[in-house]
Amino acid sequence: MKVVRAEIIAIGDELLYGQIMDTNSHWISQELDLRGVKVVRKTTVGDDRKDILAAFSAAESRADLVLITGGLGPTQDDLTKPLMAEYFDCPIEENPEAVEAVTEFFKKRGREITPLNILQGHLPACCTYVPNEVGTAPGMWFEQHDTYWMSMPGVPHEMKKLMQDFVLPKLPVLFELPIIVHRMIKTVGIGESWLADLIRDWENALPKNIRLAYLPSLGHVKLRLTGFGTNKAEITEAIAQQISLVLPTINEYVYGYDTETLETAIAKLLTTKKKTVALAESCTGGYISHLMTSIPGSSSYFQGSVVPYHNQFKSEIIGVKETTLEKFGAVSEETVKEMATGVRSLFRSDIGLASSGIAGPDGGTESKPVGTIWIACAMGDQVETKKLQLTQDRLLNIQLTAVAVLNLLRICFSKI
Amino acid sequence: MKVVRAEIIAIGDELLYGQIMDTNSHWISQELDLRGVKVVRKTTVGDDRKDILAAFSAAESRADLVLITGGLGPTQDDLTKPLMAEYFDCPIEENPEAVEAVTEFFKKRGREITPLNILQGHLPACCTYVPNEVGTAPGMWFEQHDTYWMSMPGVPHEMKKLMQDFVLPKLPVLFELPIIVHRMIKTVGIGESWLADLIRDWENALPKNIRLAYLPSLGHVKLRLTGFGTNKAEITEAIAQQISLVLPTINEYVYGYDTETLETAIAKLLTTKKKTVALAESCTGGYISHLMTSIPGSSSYFQGSVVPYHNQFKSEIIGVKETTLEKFGAVSEETVKEMATGVRSLFRSDIGLASSGIAGPDGGTESKPVGTIWIACAMGDQVETKKLQLTQDRLLNIQLTAVAVLNLLRICFSKI
Numbered sequence: 001m002k003v004v005r006a007e008i009i010a011i012g013d014e015l016l017y018g019q020i021m022d023t024n025s026h027w028i029s030q031e032l033d034l035r036g037v038k039v040v041r042k043t044t045v046g047d048d049r050k051d052i053l054a055a056f057s058a059a060e061s062r063a064d065l066v067l068i069t070g071g072l073g074p075t076q077d078d079l080t081k082p083l084m085a086e087y088f089d090c091p092i093e094e095n096p097e098a099v100e101a102v103t104e105f106f107k108k109r110g111r112e113i114t115p116l117n118i119l120q121g122h123l124p125a126c127c128t129y130v131p132n133e134v135g136t137a138p139g140m141w142f143e144q145h146d147t148y149w150m151s152m153p154g155v156p157h158e159m160k161k162l163m164q165d166f167v168l169p170k171l172p173v174l175f176e177l178p179i180i181v182h183r184m185i186k187t188v189g190i191g192e193s194w195l196a197d198l199i200r201d202w203e204n205a206l207p208k209n210i211r212l213a214y215l216p217s218l219g220h221v222k223l224r225l226t227g228f229g230t231n232k233a234e235i236t237e238a239i240a241q242q243i244s245l246v247l248p249t250i251n252e253y254v255y256g257y258d259t260e261t262l263e264t265a266i267a268k269l270l271t272t273k274k275k276t277v278a279l280a281e282s283c284t285g286g287y288i289s290h291l292m293t294s295i296p297g298s299s300s301y302f303q304g305s306v307v308p309y310h311n312q313f314k315s316e317i318i319g320v321k322e323t324t325l326e327k328f329g330a331v332s333e334e335t336v337k338e339m340a341t342g343v344r345s346l347f348r349s350d351i352g353l354a355s356s357g358i359a360g361p362d363g364g365t366e367s368k369p370v371g372t373i374w375i376a377c378a379m380g381d382q383v384e385t386k387k388l389q390l391t392q393d394r395l396l397n398i399q400l401t402a403v404a405v406l407n408l409l410r411i412c413f414s415k416i
Numbered sequence: 417m418k419v420v421r422a423e424i425i426a427i428g429d430e431l432l433y434g435q436i437m438d439t440n441s442h443w444i445s446q447e448l449d450l451r452g453v454k455v456v457r458k459t460t461v462g463d464d465r466k467d468i469l470a471a472f473s474a475a476e477s478r479a480d481l482v483l484i485t486g487g488l489g490p491t492q493d494d495l496t497k498p499l500m501a502e503y504f505d506c507p508i509e510e511n512p513e514a515v516e517a518v519t520e521f522f523k524k525r526g527r528e529i530t531p532l533n534i535l536q537g538h539l540p541a542c543c544t545y546v547p548n549e550v551g552t553a554p555g556m557w558f559e560q561h562d563t564y565w566m567s568m569p570g571v572p573h574e575m576k577k578l579m580q581d582f583v584l585p586k587l588p589v590l591f592e593l594p595i596i597v598h599r600m601i602k603t604v605g606i607g608e609s610w611l612a613d614l615i616r617d618w619e620n621a622l623p624k625n626i627r628l629a630y631l632p633s634l635g636h637v638k639l640r641l642t643g644f645g646t647n648k649a650e651i652t653e654a655i656a657q658q659i660s661l662v663l664p665t666i667n668e669y670v671y672g673y674d675t676e677t678l679e680t681a682i683a684k685l686l687t688t689k690k691k692t693v694a695l696a697e698s699c700t701g702g703y704i705s706h707l708m709t710s711i712p713g714s715s716s717y718f719q720g721s722v723v724p725y726h727n728q729f730k731s732e733i734i735g736v737k738e739t740t741l742e743k744f745g746a747v748s749e750e751t752v753k754e755m756a757t758g759v760r761s762l763f764r765s766d767i768g769l770a771s772s773g774i775a776g777p778d779g780g781t782e783s784k785p786v787g788t789i790w791i792a793c794a795m796g797d798q799v800e801t802k803k804l805q806l807t808q809d810r811l812l813n814i815q816l817t818a819v820a821v822l823n824l825l826r827i828c829f830s831k832i
Contacts, residue, residue: 014631016455017598018446019640021439025460030434039432040467044441044458047629051456058474074609075630076619109805114609134807136609155632157812213435279723285709286702289723293701296777296810304729307695307705309720313763317720317733347729361712394712 004175005040006032007063009055011070011080012154013046024069024159031168036177037065047077056087060147064175067167070154072137074116080151081124081140088144090126098122098129098138105136127151130166134158139166148174178228181235183243185223186260187253188407192216195223195250202246209235210242218396219403220262255410262406263291269413270301270351275379277409278347279305280318280339280354282330283373288355288402303347308339318342331357331368333376333385340378351412352378353405357388359397371397375405377412384412417646420591422448423457423479425471427486427496428570432462440485440575447584452593453481463493472503476563480591483583486570488553490532496567497540497556504560506542514538514545514554521552543567546582550574555582564590594644597651600631601639601659602676603669604823608632611639611666618662625651626658634812635819636678671826678822679707685829686717691795693825694763695721696734696755698746698772699789704818719763724755734758747773747784749792749801756794767828768794769821773804775813787813791821793828800828 008028014020029039045051059066071080085092099121106113120136130139135158142149150167152159215222227235256265279289289305314320319342328334336356344352357373364370371390390397424444430436445455461467475482487496501508515537522529536553546555551574558565566583568575608630619628631638643651672681695705705721730736735758744750752772760768773789780786787806806813
């Protein structure tokens with residue numbers, strides 16, 4: 001089976017100057033890799049005619065599929081469209097469908113369309129117009145010079161939609177792709193090297209056609225199992241078998257598989273057990289509430305939250321005793337317990353979660369340095385608490401605490 | 417003055433598969449840009465002999481300086497060193513200084529050195545050995561084929577130290593560098609094409625040595641002015657002059673310059689005017705509170721917030737009248753006004769902000785489709801409100817609403 005080669009070209013001065021980080025190429029390469037397409041080159045060029053044309057030419061000699069992001073805006077420094085027309089020697093013409101789509105896009109938002117935007121509906125005659133439902137610049141698909149080309153806007157969410165709706169579904173139609181099956185085991189609450197130690201024997205015994213990759217991120221470690229072969233059902237079964245072999249060793253850390261996130265896993269737990277939750281967030285400032293409410297349908301288990309950013313509001317709004325605050329301080333086990341039970345009463349929820357700590361970079365003392373954070377989960381008669389000692393980085397501390405709170409909730413559920 | 421051109425090559429299969437995001441190239445390009453070196457190309461290749469040699473060859477034809485990261489580990493798939501030796505046709509020899517450094521590195525950490533690691537002290541005879549104090553693989557500097565080359569490890573903190581200690585100081589010695597000055601004007605609340613229309617005449621009248629780039633992102637558009645020349649003070653003054661020329665046309669949309677974010681701009685406004693704020697977030701679920709509390713020192717102006725995710729809590733906790741909810745519904749101007757004034761009372765703050773809407777993807781009706789969101793800002797005797805009609809994407813709606821609320825606060829301040 002011939003290997004299908006792809007090249008990714010990102011266009012934009014702002015990428016070369018380092019003003020913007022290119023996350024698009026990274027995302028695209030992950031999606032291609034999942035489907036058995038081999039990315040052979042990633043290239044970043046500026047808004048320069050000679051450089052862009054040279055990049056097109058070089059890509060064509062190396063790849064079967066060329067994915068291009070950027071340079072499609074309505075202003076003078078957006079060169080992708082005219083240069084692709086020049087490169088394929090075809091004229092730019094009004095595309096009625098595209099013009100209508102751009103006009104509609106503006107109408108829906110109650111805005112007048114500008115002449116520059118109407119021009120976004122004018123496309124190279126030799127391309128296939130690919131509608132962009134979440135932006136003004138259309139995608140353009142070309143089959144030229146024995147190569148497939150897709151031009152997309154540089155705005156990440158627009159690029160992703162075009163990839164998901166148009167490009168990725170096309171791949172198995174255009175190419176004969178190897179069978180690759182991925183499964184992801186999602187763990188939380190254990191570091192990468194400890195996890196590796198736990199599962200070393202199992203990892204060393206994996207069959208040749210199944211590979212393991214560790215993908216650590218904030219407070220999580222994903223274990224990705226990748227199987228190769230010619231029969232999808234067989235590979236799928238083989239991977240499932242390997243998962244059942246390793247699960248007993250790591251079960252307490254596993255919160256889900258594949259696309260499950262900690263938030264969706266929590267959402268499932270709350271829905272299945274018909275429990276509701278309320279949050280009192282001090283140092284995390286609303287971040288955990290945001291994570292939970294990012295899930296559609298969260299109103300069925302999320303009652304609400306309070307961010308009592310000063311001590312008097314911990315007392316006035318969620319009922320933490322003033323004597324507790326005076327005696328132990330805001331960042332203490334006693335206070336965070338009362339925050340959890342108090343917010344549970346306020347919102348009449350089944351569960352109360354709370355965080356209180358010193359996110360930094362200032363505010364630390366010798367006994368309570370930056371990164372000292374207490375969290376609590378009030379469920380039934382119990383209140384589980386945990387003390388975290390994190391980093392010097394404010395944002396990191398907020399994010400790590402959020403993971404710890406959701407994990408604490410998960411652990412609480414496993415005990416009832 | 418001749419423009420000094422640089423190319424950045426990142427080597428590694430894990431970059432092409434998307435397993436690791438290449439942050440090195442981004443960082444290097446920022447550092448080069450600050451010093452007036454023009455990055456003309458960024459390239460990512462895999463651990464493949466043909467592709468790497470092709471990348472070297474192409475880079476040489478385009479750049480005066482080639483910076484290479486990756487492929488310097490001690491294992492079989494680390495090809496950079498043998499391939500650079502091959503490319504420059506010089507033998508690899510033991511470099512006693514380098515061998516000693518590698519041995520010391522292991523000794524200091526109480527570890528045995530392996531034969532593979534000793535080989536890391538064997539370098540191409542035609543290179544200059546550049547010590548790596550924080551890792552095992554040395555840097556290598558070449559002056560070959562009328563081009564300067566630096567090979568560095570892919571580990572970010574090792575690369576940064578070699579750049580900071582060796583490469584960056586060399587640049588003004590090797591090259592006559594132009595002076596490049598960037599300024600960024602940050603705008604919010606106006607789309608890219610409308611902005612372009614507003615400033616077209618000014619843009620067309622810009623002097624030859626000042627270029628403009630539009631950098632749009634969620635709800636924002638950054639205008640980047642880049643000036644080139646031989647005298648830093650002159651360019652800086654010229655850009656400042658251009659900014660003062662365009663400002664009257666766009667002033668109501670400008671919230672800051674350069675590294676200012678909307679959150680830090682709001683923080684400055686609140687601090688300067690000695691005002692405090694509290695938030696009532698329904699559909700945004702804590703996200704705006706999170707943005708505001710991500711700023712260190714925010715407790716001096718942020719009193720707290722409530723996420724009253726169900727109607728009864730809008731009444732019970734922040735005092736929205738039940739009759740208002742019954743008559744107009746949660747997603748209405750009337751309700752969001754009472755949310756803003758109510759949370760202001762609860763937290764005894766100067767300003768109350770509120771959001772209430774249908775983030776989606778479900779919950780829409782004919783009269784109030786998904787993306788219908790009301791926001792309010794209560795300041796003094798006034799309550800400013802705004803109705804948004806956004807997208808079908810829940811997360812996008814949350815993020816765009818946050819920008820709109822912060823912008824509403826900014827606009828409110830401009831009226832007092």
